[in-house]
Amino acid sequence: MRLFWFELKKIFSWKLILLLGIVNFLLFYLLLDSRLEYFPNGRPAKDLYAIEKQLIPLYGAQINEEEYQDIKRLYEERVRVADKIFASDPEAKELGISNYQDFRQIELNQGELADYSSNLKFYEVKDILWELQAWESLIEGYESREESLEGDIAQTTGARQEVFQRLLENETYSFYSDVVTMDFKNYKTNLAIIVWISVAILLSLVYVRDTRAKLVPLQYTSKEGRATYKVKWWAGMTAATVLSVALTLFYMALYWTNGTQTHFGLPLSSFGWFTHWYDMTFLQYIVLSIGMIFFFSLLLSGLSLAISTMAPNTIVLIGVQIPVIFIMIAGVSRYLIHDMINVFRPQVLTPVATGVFLIATVLTVWLVWRREMKRNII
Amino acid sequence: MRMTWYEMKKALLSPIVLVLILSCIGLNTFQIISQSHAKDEINLVNELIDIYGLTITADSLSQLNQDLDDEAASLGGTDGARDYLTNMTYETYNELSADDRQLVDRLSTLSMYESLGTSLEERYTSVNMDELRKDLYTGLDKNSSFSNYMEQEFSEWEKRYEEIIATNEYKQWFFAGDYRIHSEMYRTLLKNIAVQSVLIVALMTALIANYEVDQRTQQVLYPTKKGRSLMKHKFSASLVLASLTFFILVTAAFGLYFIVYDFSGVWNSVVSSGLNWEYKLPYITWWELTIWQYFLLAVGIEWIVVVIVSILTFTISFYVKNSYFTWIICMALLIGLFLYPALFNAFPFLKFLATLNLTLLLLNPHMYFSGGTTLTMVQYFELWSLLIWAVIAIIVSLTSYQRFLKKDVS
Numbered sequence: 001m002r003l004f005w006f007e008l009k010k011i012f013s014w015k016l017i018l019l020l021g022i023v024n025f026l027l028f029y030l031l032l033d034s035r036l037e038y039f040p041n042g043r044p045a046k047d048l049y050a051i052e053k054q055l056i057p058l059y060g061a062q063i064n065e066e067e068y069q070d071i072k073r074l075y076e077e078r079v080r081v082a083d084k085i086f087a088s089d090p091e092a093k094e095l096g097i098s099n100y101q102d103f104r105q106i107e108l109n110q111g112e113l114a115d116y117s118s119n120l121k122f123y124e125v126k127d128i129l130w131e132l133q134a135w136e137s138l139i140e141g142y143e144s145r146e147e148s149l150e151g152d153i154a155q156t157t158g159a160r161q162e163v164f165q166r167l168l169e170n171e172t173y174s175f176y177s178d179v180v181t182m183d184f185k186n187y188k189t190n191l192a193i194i195v196w197i198s199v200a201i202l203l204s205l206v207y208v209r210d211t212r213a214k215l216v217p218l219q220y221t222s223k224e225g226r227a228t229y230k231v232k233w234w235a236g237m238t239a240a241t242v243l244s245v246a247l248t249l250f251y252m253a254l255y256w257t258n259g260t261q262t263h264f265g266l267p268l269s270s271f272g273w274f275t276h277w278y279d280m281t282f283l284q285y286i287v288l289s290i291g292m293i294f295f296f297s298l299l300l301s302g303l304s305l306a307i308s309t310m311a312p313n314t315i316v317l318i319g320v321q322i323p324v325i326f327i328m329i330a331g332v333s334r335y336l337i338h339d340m341i342n343v344f345r346p347q348v349l350t351p352v353a354t355g356v357f358l359i360a361t362v363l364t365v366w367l368v369w370r371r372e373m374k375r376n377i378i
Numbered sequence: 379m380r381m382t383w384y385e386m387k388k389a390l391l392s393p394i395v396l397v398l399i400l401s402c403i404g405l406n407t408f409q410i411i412s413q414s415h416a417k418d419e420i421n422l423v424n425e426l427i428d429i430y431g432l433t434i435t436a437d438s439l440s441q442l443n444q445d446l447d448d449e450a451a452s453l454g455g456t457d458g459a460r461d462y463l464t465n466m467t468y469e470t471y472n473e474l475s476a477d478d479r480q481l482v483d484r485l486s487t488l489s490m491y492e493s494l495g496t497s498l499e500e501r502y503t504s505v506n507m508d509e510l511r512k513d514l515y516t517g518l519d520k521n522s523s524f525s526n527y528m529e530q531e532f533s534e535w536e537k538r539y540e541e542i543i544a545t546n547e548y549k550q551w552f553f554a555g556d557y558r559i560h561s562e563m564y565r566t567l568l569k570n571i572a573v574q575s576v577l578i579v580a581l582m583t584a585l586i587a588n589y590e591v592d593q594r595t596q597q598v599l600y601p602t603k604k605g606r607s608l609m610k611h612k613f614s615a616s617l618v619l620a621s622l623t624f625f626i627l628v629t630a631a632f633g634l635y636f637i638v639y640d641f642s643g644v645w646n647s648v649v650s651s652g653l654n655w656e657y658k659l660p661y662i663t664w665w666e667l668t669i670w671q672y673f674l675l676a677v678g679i680e681w682i683v684v685v686i687v688s689i690l691t692f693t694i695s696f697y698v699k700n701s702y703f704t705w706i707i708c709m710a711l712l713i714g715l716f717l718y719p720a721l722f723n724a725f726p727f728l729k730f731l732a733t734l735n736l737t738l739l740l741l742n743p744h745m746y747f748s749g750g751t752t753l754t755m756v757q758y759f760e761l762w763s764l765l766i767w768a769v770i771a772i773i774v775s776l777t778s779y780q781r782f783l784k785k786d787v788s
Contacts, residue, residue, distance in 0.1 A: 019706060026713045029720075205702060212592065314702040315585045315594055319394030322577060323401060 003228065007235035011206060016284040020198055024247070027197065031190035032251065040179050041256050047127075048177045056176070056262045061270040064174045068142060069196055077234040082128045100132065128244045138175065141272060144172040153276070163275060164344055178273040180263045181282065184255075188286075191251045192293040196245055196328050199240045199297050200321055203304040208311050217377045229372050240301035244294055252290065275343040285341075292340060295354070298331060299361045300324075306368040332357070337373035381608065385615035388589055389582040397721050398581075400624060402574040407569065413562060414638045422487050422559050427643035434495045434549040442492050449485055452477065459489050494554060494653060502548050502652040503657065507536050513751045515726075518605040524727040531756045535749035539662050547666055548652035552644060555655040559639070564676060564744035567631055573742050575624040576712065579684055580691045582623070583616040584704040587695035600787045609779060613692055620688035624681050645670045649747075663747045664757050676743045679760055682768070683740050687707040687712070689771040696778040712737050719753075729753065734763040 034041075040049040059067045082100040086092045097103050141148075152164040210216055217226035263281040268276050280288070303324060308346075310318040336353055339345045389395055430443075434742040446459035455462025473483065514532050540549050553559040589612070590596040599605040632680050649672045650663045667675070690711065695704045715737040722729035733753040741758060749755050 015703070019703065022710055026710055026717065027715050032714055034775055068510060144480065201706060208702075213593075261441075314700070314705075315581060316394045317703065318581055318705050319392075322398065322581075 003231050004235050004238075005189055007228075007232050008239055011202065011235060011239040016202060016205070020201060020243075022147050023201060024194060024198060027194045028251075031194060032187065032254070035183060035187050035190070036254055036258060041183075043130045044134040044137065045177075045179045046166055047131045048138070049179050051131070051134055051138065051263050052180070056266065061175075061266045062172070063142065071140065075132075075139060078135060082132060085128065096220045096249065103129075103330070107130075138177070141177075142173070142175055145175075149173070159347055160343055163277060167269060167275070172267075172269045172279070173270040174176040174270050176263075176266070176271050178271050181268065181271045182258045182273070183258075184260070184282075184286065184289075185338050187255055188289045188293065191248065191255075192333050193329055195244050195247050195293060195297055196250070196300050196333075197325060199243060199301050200304050200325060202243055203236050203240055203301055204308050204317055204321060205314075206232055206305060208314055208317050212310060212314070220375065220377045226373065227239050229369075233369070236305050237298070239299065244297040245280045248290055248294065276341045277343055277347050278341050289337065289340065292337060292354075296328070296336070296357070299357055300328060302361050306364045309368050309372060325358055381611040382615045382618070384450060385586055385589075385608075385612050386619055388618055389585050389615075392585065395475075395578065395582060395585075398578050399623060402571075402578070402627055403630045404601050405574075406570060406627070407634055409566065409570070410631065410634055410638060416557070419483070419487050419557070420553055422484065423491065423551060424640050424643035426488065426491055430551075432550050432647055433546070434498060434551060439492065439495050439648055442488070444494070446485060446489055446492060449481070453481060453485070459492075460486060463489055490554065491551070491748065493783045495551075495626040496654045502660065503543055505539065507539065510659075510751055512779060515751060515753055522726070524730065528756075531749075532751070534757060535664070538664060538749060542650055542662065544739055547648060547650055548660070550647045550651045550653075551568075552647045552651040552653040552669075554653055555660075560649070560654055560661065561656055563635070563673075564746075565742075568628075568637065568676060568680060568743045569741055570628045571624070571631055572684060574678075574745070575620070575627055575684045576687050576740065577709075578623050579616075579620040579688050580705050580708045581701075582619050583691040584695055584701035584708070586612050586616050587692050588620075588699060588701040591699045592701060595710070597787055606626075606783055611783065616688050616692055617685055620685050621681065624684045628677055641669070659750070661748050662750075664749055665747065667747060672747070676746055678745060679739065679746060679764065682734055682764055686736060686764075686767050686771045687727050687740075689775050691779050693771070693775045696782050712740075712774065716741070734759065734766055736767045739763045 040046045055071065055116065058069070062082060063071065079100050082103075086097055086099050086103060089097075092098070092103070146168070149164055149168045153161055158165060210219070212346065263271075264286070265281055267279050267281050268285055269279045271282075304321070305318060306322050307324070332353075335345065336350050340350055412526075414564075426442075430442055443459075450459040450462040453462065455465075466482065471479065471482065510541070511532060514528055585592075587609075590599050590608075599608065646668050649661050649667050649669060652660055654661050665670075687708070691704060693709045694707055694711075698704045698707060715735045719729050719732040719735070719738075722732050730753050738754055742754065745754065746760055749757070
């Protein structure tokens with residue numbers, strides 16, 4: 001046990017901690033910062049988000065006809081506010097616009113009118129116009145809820161079609177937008193990349209350090225010495241676990257500050273645009289995502305330790321880690337984290353690919369481990 | 379010379395470097411091939427240039443129009459090519475013989491070029507420069523000297539735009555903007571090659587520079603008279619290898635690229651061609667650059683960037699005597715360069731200086747020599763960035779070499 005603590009202390013050397021700090025600082029600003037600072041990004045995303053925050057506590061996931069009329073009344077109240085603005089705007093009067101309805105009918109290719117419209121929207125920042133646009137997109141989505149599902153059913157086949165059919169039969173319509181869920185998907189993908197890179201940097205040196213110090217032949221001649229391989233391995237996995245948990249907690253705490261908690265209790269099916277193979281609440285989805293990230297973090301740790309054992313020097317080590325990290329970023333994070341249960345990926349993709357990854361890693365670790373236990377030293 | 383070669387061999391014969399280079403070539407090949415489904419259609423522009431010449435004139439356009447109508451007539455269309463194509467439905471298309479179908483495809487592509495050529499003048503001259511000026515980055519203070527500088531740059535660029543119109547420079551055939559040839563060539567392919575080169579070059583440089591430390595021979599070697607000056611050979615070996623890696627990747631990728639896409643007629647066209655219009659704006663370059671000039675210049679700039687990265691890596695390894703840390707710090711440095719202009723958001727001039735940096739140059743080969751409203755689109759941006767970073771790299775590498783010569787062996 002004492003050896004284990006020594007090894008753990010060696011892995012968390014102050015130099016590596018410092019390096020990890022720098023790398024995390026940079027990657028945070030490169031990948032995550034803008035998702036926190038500019039959330040929700042742009043218009044009408046910002047307005048959609050504000051409306052959803054208002055509606056979800058009132059009406060919950062599914063909107064029935066009565067609630068829908070309520071929502072429409074809320075919308076019409078806002079329209080009246082806009083009407084007043086147009087009624088009192090001399091420029092609008094000149095162009096023959098007396099209320100919001102007139103403004104809506106502006107053809108965007110009519111010189112002066114189009115200028116007026118884009119001026120209002122982009123330069124004078126009339127919030128109400130964007131807000132109304134957001135309301136309208138929600139209301140239109142609700143009005144066409146059945147047609148859009150029928151359209152999906154017509155375009156798909158097999159199991160995918162069944163998912164849409166089930167939604168239609170159970171009358172599970174999505175009322176809200178995907179502003180929050182999409183943002184979380186991008187956030188968790190970048191979070192995964194940061195955690196994985198950190199773990200790879202932490203563990204890559206574990207065995208190479210000994211190889212480079214020409215320590216291995218000395219160690220392996222004694223029974224105790226060879227057993228250190230296992231101790232180091234467990235210490236490495238422990239270190240990776242500690243680091244992954246710490247980083248994930250830290251970045252998820254930052255995500256918490258976005259204030260999307262209103263959306264946590266809603267099922268995924270109530271958010272528009274993307275449909276998922278399995279329905280669960282947003283919070284469950286978050287937990288599942290973090291679980292997947294952590295699982296792959298452990299697999300990558302095992303792989304890194306195996307690479308560290310086999311590499312004769314740090315150059316080979318980095319040379320092998322480059323393609324491994326490339327696969328993690330371009331493949332795993334994209335398909336297995338971001339699009340985890342997305343209906344437009346094959347249903348079996350995530351479980352099968354994860355399984356293959358698991359088996360390949362376990363096999364590699366096992367082979368390397370066995371080799372080390374029996375290796376001849378000359 | 380012999381010593382340099384021996385130093386080079388250390389990296390060249392390391393199998394992992396070869397494997398990395400080969401996988402990068404494989405990746406780029408895949409990238410090119412997977413995008414090439416429309417290559418016959420894209421290559422048709424060469425035929426167009428062959429027959430009607432490189433410049434778009436009223437005569438050649440009417441000639442083209444006439445020829446297309448004739449062709450349509452021979453296919454059975456009586457009211458001209460455009461009419462024939464609009465009346466073509468999916469069913470009638472499928473009833474045609476395979477040869478005829480090819481002719482119709484050809485006709486529709488050429489007719490697209492014909493309509494692009496006809497509407498070119500109206501479209502190109504309608505770029506609203508006053509509207510663009512609103513997006514101009516001037517920082518916070520409207521009357522500072524920096525904001526005046528940006529205004530002046532913009533006016534210069536506007537003048538250049540008017541010159542392009544006056545000299546009809548934009549009226550030259552190029553691949554239609556919808557094919558995104560310029561973006562694929564530079565933004566995808568050349569940028570990928572440069573990034574891949576940087577990854578490999580930093581690795582090789584770290585290997586060569588830290589070799590004696592990694593092999594634990596430094597205490598034997600550096601006390602000798604010749605020992606420390608070996609660094610010079612290591613240095614030149616790194617630079618040669620950096621260039622070699624970069625050009626191997628460029629040759630492999632663009633060799634294939636120019637086999638897939640036929641540039642024979644297009645080489646002498648210009649980047650500022652009105653057809654080279656992919657997104658919001660056409661590429662309005664600061665100078666009249668032909669396609670081959672731009673290609674050579676872009677490759678040249680990326681090459682120098684890669685060499686500077688190699689010099690910086692070499693310098694880092696003087697201090698960090700560990701190739702693992704050296705490589706990671708080098709990558710962190712490049713990412714840091716990408717991020718640090720944002721620190722100076724409140725100080726526009728400092729932000730501008732920070733923008734003249736290596737990583738931005740590395741990542742944006744498709745925007746080289748183009749004018750526009752952002753900080754990276756001022757005239758001579760490329761030149762200044764390269765100069766500043768070459769000077770920084772040379773100064774830090776020389777001083778750290780001086781320091782290294784006098785240092786204790788440890």
